Amino acid sequence: MTSPARSALLLGALGVVFGDIGTSPIYTIQTLFSPDDPHPVPLTADNLLGLVSLIFWSVTLVVTVLYVGVVLRADNDGEGGIMSLITLLGRRGRDGRRLSPRVVAALAAAGIAGAALFLSDSMITPAISVLSAVEGLEQVSPGFAPFVVPITVVIIVVLFAVQRFGTAKVGAAFGPVMALWFTTIGVAGLVQVVGEPSVLRALSPTYAVGFFVAEPGTAFFALAAVVLSVTGAEALYADLGHFGRPAVSRAWLFLVYPSLVLSYAGQGALLLGDLSADGPVRAPFFLSVPSWALLPLVLLATAATVIASQAVITGAFSVVRQAVQLGYLPRLRIVHTSAHTIGQVYVPWVNWALMLAVVVLVLAFESSAALAFAFGMAVTGTILITTTIITVVAAHQWSWPRWVVVGGGTGMGLFMLLFLAANLTKLAHGAWVPLVIGTALFTVMTTWHRGRRGVTALRRRQEGPLHALLDGVATADPALALVPGTAVYLNRGSAGSDATAPLAMRATVEHLHALHSRVVVVSVETADVPQVPLDEVARLVERRPLVDGASPAGDLLLVELRFGYLQRTDVPDALAALSARDELALDLDGASWFLSTLDLRRAGGDDDGDGDGAPGLDMPRWQRGLFTATSRLTTDAARAFDLPATRTVVMGARLEV
Template identity: 45%
Template sequence: MTASQAAATGAVPAASRLGPLTLAALGVVYGDIGTSPLYTVKECFGAATGLKPVPEDVLGILSLITWALVGVVTLKYVVLLMRADNRGEGGILALMALVSSSESIATRRRRLYIVLGIAGAALFYGDCILTPAVSVLSAIEGLKVTTSTFDHYIEPITVGVIVALFAIQRFGTGGVGAFFGPITALWFLCLLVLGLVEITHNPGVLQALNPVHGVDFFLRHGLIGFLALGAVVLAITGAEALYADMGHFGPRPIRLAWLALVLPSLMANYYGQGALILRDPAALENPFYLLVPSWGLYPMVALATMATVIASQAVISGAYSMAQQAALLGLTPRLRILHTSESAFGQIYVPAVNWLLMAGVVALVLEFKTSSALASAYGIAVTGTMLITTALAGALARAVWKWSWPQTIAVIGTFAIVDATLFSANLEKVPTGGWIPLALGAVVFITMWTWLRGREVVVRKEQDDALPLDLFLNRIEPGKLHRAPGTAVFMTSLQNEVPRSLLHNLKHNNVLHERVLLASVRVLDQPHVPDDERLVLHNVGKGLQRVVVQYGFMQTPDVPRDLAQLQERGLPWDAMRTSYFVGQSRFVPAAQTVLPRWQEKLFLLLSRSSSNAADFFQLPNNQVIELGGRIEV
């Protein structure tokens, strides 16, 4: 049983597997949030806030970081949201699919939830270009702590690491993935030890565990205290990964890793940095690396670089998975997806996403030059996604969990207030670079929404122009139509109509195969569909069968492989004597379009970039026949 299957069935991982799964979760789930100590405390006292390292403000900032980790990460994500699994899977699109599939939800409200899911996915991509840039750059900057020799080499080294990271993606991450967990575990242990050593010099810093210090900070600073939350939120970036990666490991290993190692290590390191600043205010230059003894600086830079590369790898892999999910759910054109492992599930590579991300990350490093400058743009996309996740969780609580209004308002409303406050505090970053993830998110949102709207128009057009299946069957008269030997599979999105490719074949070739399959691929609002539920078969008569091949939004379609199950259903199946007919429709502008003209032009442009349907469904190249047509949109 896989981790996702265990989560879907509510099974608890066996003790023998709990340890390895927990170690693996460290490397994949906690890379982003685990590297936050590199820059969070420094930015809380940076130029944006103007705060001085006086004792009351140090304790106030540490108290805010503490309760952000406890309230947002522990209570919201670890305790609450891990209950909101879509058959074991988590993440914004899984949550959207779970909420929108509820039968009790009205059509208009379902549409709203889809829009929210698209917005969350769009903001996720805005965050994807910032995480590798700020993480890797902040790690490499450790070379400047004791000498100025490397000052002019920070950017080139950072760009080199980032380019190498994206360049190796096509080879897959299976080989290095086994090292992610142990390296990240070593990283957290170093955070823990470094922090505890410094705390012993000033144990009074532990007073910050009292939330009164955070409240007092706000009362004393007012607007500045509010704006400081924009830096505090850096401590919880990556919290979405706990939820998004739940299907890979199950909730128990993720919770165990967080409570047993990650949270204690982060808290100890933040408090250690605070103690160091109280002892030596000049340490604000780089409090993380100044915790490290001089003899261990370069090894720590190397370890931090590996940790940030691992954090970036998790984000990149997440971007691939999000792209695959979006394409399967019909939110984007089909993308070219390559599988980098014959045995490991989910090991995919999406070239278009990879190179676009790399270009964006490198451009950010070259433009902003320092992690402090990048931090001024970081956080707005993360908090936006958190707020949307909370809104969808509220809808789930009402529609699926059947919570009462008072219960929903008390729990979800509290989290919504916190998320909205954090998001608002980050809005001041818009002029200094926060517009970049928002702009990228807006582009992704417009693209997804346009494709969704355009596909709806195309489907309606195809249905309006299509010949009903029962009428077509009535026209087939035995003896008057040549029936060629073998099987023909006509790929179609229609359910009760005849696909255009079949009509074109009849018109031009005047032939119908002995066995005809009208095959549709349906992606359900669940992550996985078991093999025994893959095919839904209907005999429509006269040698025609209608088959629906069902997939979850986390699965990769392989139509020939799954159609081979027909032999178990008693139908003749010879893979070598099967032809696949695919309609390659060309979309052209209509005289009276349903879409706004700008959206129509964008949809036509997107349709030209869509990957070939035969490749997407993994049809054998030498057995595919493509028949074209024109559809006005």
């Protein structure tokens, strides 16, 4: 890779990957000494040095060692994120064996819980980030205080309103802004450190350990705020596919990490030099610059937090898209905002739901300090789940010494469990929010996954074998009419010998007593890899006469399409590539496209929710109700598969579940 290309990747990584963790210094130390905290930390020199040491070693161990050193190595064909991590569980280990199905199922469930917490994080991040930046106006003038929440709400609404335009046009500005941001907070911190160099003693772990020994209760409760310093660590992994491990690692090690360390140390130095200050600690981040630089810093912080929010929102779209492709959410409408970058997507329903949730959080909590109590729980839960899964993947699939992997994973897990326990003490003060949101999302995703598998089984029984339908076509009396032209039937089932008959095809035979002279039955599956090359997406499984012994006999093709879980499911393009490669001469421009749909209705009956389920679907009543309600979010299949709207026929049936 050339030097300009490498620099472009580094700049892009700065703008997208590090926005969340890069804005944490705005509110982390402020939260530690907040008067709103039910367990405030007394402002003393020993406490300050102990807290700065805890922050430094938390960032070092969690981000530098765990994520940059270990987690970024667990890529699925270059893609990262917790949904990608789940797909790695099914691969063979270094001994050639696979993990037991029960272990895979348990870890996959944990991964879904992590994805749910990440989505709850994507609601809290814009709220706390933008709110903490706008609160800087109170340092410019106390008269701005009543306008902080309204200004924050306006910025958030505008931020979500422009999502439909995509990030391509504004993305080029993200990197330079964040580069300026990290340089600014690093220089501001360095100035304070030069004035109070004794703060550098906190880089020794003895101060963190000493803090726990001298003030165990205070240190334990403080962990709930210390964890805020590693918010956004998951973004390093989630955005791995956009920039690659080298760019993310270099940007972290050579700019982001030093700047964050200087910023935290600088705030500590500022407070060390003013221990006699009366009243609560307010906004040490903004007080670390001269008064003439305060307003420019507030504006820069606002821009940085908007970028951080943008990155998390984009990450939420990506997680939802992967969940849809892997069968954990219904097929939502997904808009591709770039003709060149596959990963740039916009999910309208998710966008407006996120906006509503973020606005409600801002209006409910009204301050970044209050929101911080909710923020830590989501971050801790996600990191703990990632740590668990990556330990299993590394021990099973990598060639590292197993005692190193298990020992390191256990140590990091215990470290994060300590953070989790500290956050549990904040349940009554907002930590319940991400748990409730995460539990609700986890329930929806697991219910959809379970219900979808049940409906697939019911659907296969209703469709019946394809070859049995064709045998009936051959012996039909009167004979079936073969209409000139090509018909493409999309099928959810397999394209092999056990292929089922698409409901639309069965309805055409049984009600119209006719078929096109060329019939293409296409099964669409999602592979456990991010991308499948276009020339490998489509595979001709079988080609045979439609009606044996008849004249004309017609032509039947069974085709299997396998798309990656991050890939655009463009069925016409895939079939065109297959037609050109295998010389099938498919008339796709004049073809008729047939879709089979199911109208799901909850079955009646006296099911009391004991798990026996109603006829047809083995699920409790409440879960069947949730499943059918969630199915209403499913978008138009023709749009999802990029079918031509004017030549697509939708035929369906009602199924009681």
